[in-house]
Amino acid sequence: MAARKLYATITNCSGIKSVSVNSSHDNSSTVANFEVVSTSLTLGDAVTVDMGYTDDHQVIFTGYVKQIEHQVPENTYTILCNDVMVRAMEYFIASDSPASPLKYQNKTAESLVGDLMAKAGLTNYTYDVTLFTFGVTKEFEVNLVMVFDYCNAIADLLTWSLWADSVGTVHFENRKPYPMVNEYPENVQPGWQVDTVEALTIIDTMCLEISDTTSEKNLRNKVVVYGTGEIAANASRVVSLLPAGFYKTAVLGATEIVDDQATAQNIADYNLDMFCRYTQQVRATLVGNPSLRARKVHHVASTKLGVDANFYVSQCEHSLSSSGYTTSLGLRRMIKA
């Protein structure tokens, strides 16, 4: 029975009792929480967490101290940190004069996000090309708004994602919360890239526990599109997951831009294909692995569950304490109904 020696270092801390780092597709910032015996950290200090095993450890968090709690009689410190994205979350754009707000014209989405992130001091920035340009014909203002709120609204508009990784680089990418291309290449849109499936396959022998949930909560088997004037189209599909004759409907209103029947029908057909999917989620707690991260795609091959498919890591939590080092994953994929 091989024993591995655990490893953890945190900037300006000693006597580490526990560490937890939690990142999720749905959260704007990764959160690190640790309990230590001694620290010289103060609020706002930069922190990195490097953890794993003495023979295999990685930096899994880069961020800033947001809260320090000193417990007595234990005389320990519980420290809460957010990743570097917190700079954008707390940077408020307010011009010195209302008469001269920050303005842009003819600015691509990725360039706009990059500029605003830089104002919050986030210059390690990587992005995909969006093909979207704002303010083509006239200037627009950016004022009295948090950098993150503004940039995340752009990401939402494009159904993209905005996040900071474990080493502090900001990403603005076309990242959907499921494997995007590999399973259904017929639904690929311009700018979608084939997911890189990580080399590590999640198998039963890595897992301390694993569960599998399927849900039709987000499934829609009917799509209605409203265009200009009388133009309207719909598409529907009978699915065995729902009662016979029962339809869950999504409505897309595009009255300004859809002005012919064929386009409306194409939109309805395409979106039906995208919406008519149910969700499969796998939750797994693994023997700790410092290489695992949220927003990656892994193959899951569990004979215990009968699961054998690619999944997107929508949540990843690393926990290290005297009870051991574990990594908990929330994995998700969409399946055509």
Place this chain on the structure above:
Amino acid sequence: MAWTYNSQRIYVLAQEENAGQIIARLQPLSTTTTLQIFGDEAPTIRIEGIIVGEAKKDTFLAMLNDGTAYNLVGDGFSSQSLYLSKFSAKRRSVVWQCIDTQQATSAPVYDVTLELMK
């Protein structure tokens, strides 16, 4: 060499050292147990012995709350600076002592237990 802690004489009857390693046992599905070593516990030293005199007992009690590490020295024991974490004293029914000739023959005699930490 006589046993002393912070230069206070102890007539040692027994000495015990305890140490440990913190090992987590994780049980994956379909395979053998994984062991993870979190760290090691610093040794604790337990001394059982006799002290003589009420003032000496009070000196030990005072060492429980001063937050200072003191030297433990003794026969066949490498001198170490240790904190006194626990001290218990039980008075013996003795009317005449000749254990510690520095003390009065009528001085009280205590069975003591010291728990010391690095």
